[in-house]
Amino acid sequence: MTAVPLLALLVDRWAGEPFAHVHPVVWMGRYLDGCAARRRTDAPRARQRVTGGVGVAVGCALAGAGAALLRRCLRPLPPLARVLAEAAVLSTLLAERMLADEIAGVGRTVGRDLDGARSRLAMLVSRDVADLDHAQVREAAIESLAENASDSIVAPLWWYGLAGLPGAAVYRFVNTADAMWGYRTESWRWWGAAAARADDVANWLPARATAVLLAPTRDLRRVASAASVTASPNAGWPMAAVAVRWDLRLRKPGVYVVNPTGRTPGDADVDRAITAIRAAATAAAIGASVCGRPAR
């Protein structure tokens, strides 16, 4: 038992910004950018793959070692101070992709201001928003929120529960590496292959756990089959859970349709999904608090 994950989630939700001053993700970005500056897109593919893979492996080792060292430095502190400090650090590993409020805002305002909602969405998600109608903007918001809950909250808490601060730091590194290198374009795909694969592996269980938290009473086989339509082995699970729980249809135009026989989401569904996603995050924090070992 340790209170760190729950406190970290509280810090993230109510006092995110003061703790933005400790920015592990910025150091990770520096490291990843320094590696990528040595990238040779004219090198043989196999060589690009291996070099990119070594970059990810070394980065994981550094992130893990850095977090372990930090934990050791906190040891002399009195127990309460140590818990608070560790929670503050963990919150910086959760917060990074927490544009959740913005996405939720998009989902909530679409009924009043379709164009404004589309425009804000365009800055957040990689899809063409020009022709999205009300329902499609709501669907995009729900999909992004569900995916975000898994990537930014459940997964780092999961790894914290398993392996403490080093686990969460390594997870965050892998996820950042995927955001910066994991593109499907010709110039990135070989170099970024290891980053993308590592992210798939790191999210495999957390994405499914998020689905269980989001739709605890539903038949998981239905969720699994609804999730299978996305290209990513993980991204489909949290959105499929939301889709199955309220029988919603969630589309990404031209790419996939999750639960095609479901209803079109309305404003009330967006609110419901936001509430459920927040509850899932809280449940994940409780789980990590129960599983996590107190710092010794």
Next chain:
Amino acid sequence: MNGPFAPTAPPHGGADSAPPAAIDFSTNANALGPSPMALTALATADPSRYPDPAYTDVRERLAHLHRRDRADVVVGAGACELIHRAVRTTGGPLLLLEPTFGEYRYAAAVAGVTVRSARDLDAFGALLGVAKLAVLCVPSSPGGHVSGADVLRRLAAQAKTSGCRLLLDLAYHPLSQQRPPPPADSWQLWAPNKAHGVTGVRAGYVLAAPDDAARLRAAPSWVLSAHGVAFLACITDPAARRWVRTSRATLWRWRDELAAELRACEVPVETGRANYLLARVGDATATTRQLRLAGIGVRDATSFGRPDALRLSAQPPESQAVLRTALRAIRA
């Protein structure tokens, strides 16, 4: 010198060396301009003497307008000149969210500074720690999309803790249908010659923390002309501001009408919140050339990484009708 090659200036919309197009969708300046207040101010400017080298009075007025301190205001000969100054002041690397306005990259080339580009906001956030200066265009160009206030605040806070300056290019903010308040701890770049429809007047300004502003002020003496001073002073006038405010609704209507016209010609469009939109015509370069022969200026978005699209600004219905006829003829 930085190597054997001189950097080449990026393509821009608006005028070129040819005679001006009769109908111009390529510049994003306010199509209802020039504002009469700006014209009056320019006519009464006194070119017979040097302006105050410290620009005290006009900076005071701009500071008052934004509820800031005079020490926070840096005036310059247009946003482009200030962009070059900002890049020179911070050094590199320069971080950009692509696709975006070409002048940033050009300024980096001129200053011999490296550029990092991010393709989405996640990567942009993670790269803040690598860069000395990060530029975000609000609304974006060419897309015309606007980030929410939360996103801007978060990015500004992240940049601050990463030792990176966040420059918000607010050139089209006054004409946008969504205008999130720019966070006070970012650098705000304003280019009022767009909103007032007087892009020939080379004048703009930056708001920054006083220490940063002092460094940004390093520029040739009298970089802003007497006309630039008169123009910047006039935009703080309530009547001039009212003129911009009342023009906005018309521009948005024209933009939406233009979008409808284009869709009727079976051209897909992407409209954001700005006074311009993207028209997906297929081959942008060829279409630009053909329209230019018909006396219509449009902005080929190829240099923004969109070889399939034209950027078109909101123009009056008569111009829209001419564009429609020309497009129909080309696509027939």
